[in-house]
Amino acid sequence: MTKLSSLRYIRTLYLGVMSRRQKEHQRRWYWAMMFEYADVNMLRLLETFLESAPQLVLQLCIMIQENRAETLQWEQRWD
Numbered sequence: 001m002t003k004l005s006s007l008r009y010i011r012t013l014y015l016g017v018m019s020r021r022q023k024e025h026q027r028r029w030y031w032a033m034m035f036e037y038a039d040v041n042m043l044r045l046l047e048t049f050l051e052s053a054p055q056l057v058l059q060l061c062i063m064i065q066e067n068r069a070e071t072l073q074w075e076q077r078w079d
Contacts, residue, residue: 008043012036 015033019026 008036008040012040 019029
């Protein structure tokens with residue numbers, strides 16, 4: 001986990017606490033927390049993709065070079 005994503009988690013927690021404490025601005029703090037949480041989740045999704053994409057590209061290159069890339073890898077039965 002990077003320092004930036006750690007700071008985003010801390011900010012999300014802060015916004016969640018503020019939405020519970022300050023009743024007069026509760027809705028504003030709640031929506032700020034929700035948008036921050038959505039940003040954190042999008043960053044996690046991107047991080048996961050960037051970690052797995054190079055391995056998938058390597059696997060595809062190996063399959064293509066060895067002529068093992070078939071268009072249909074499984075058989076579907078219509079019984």
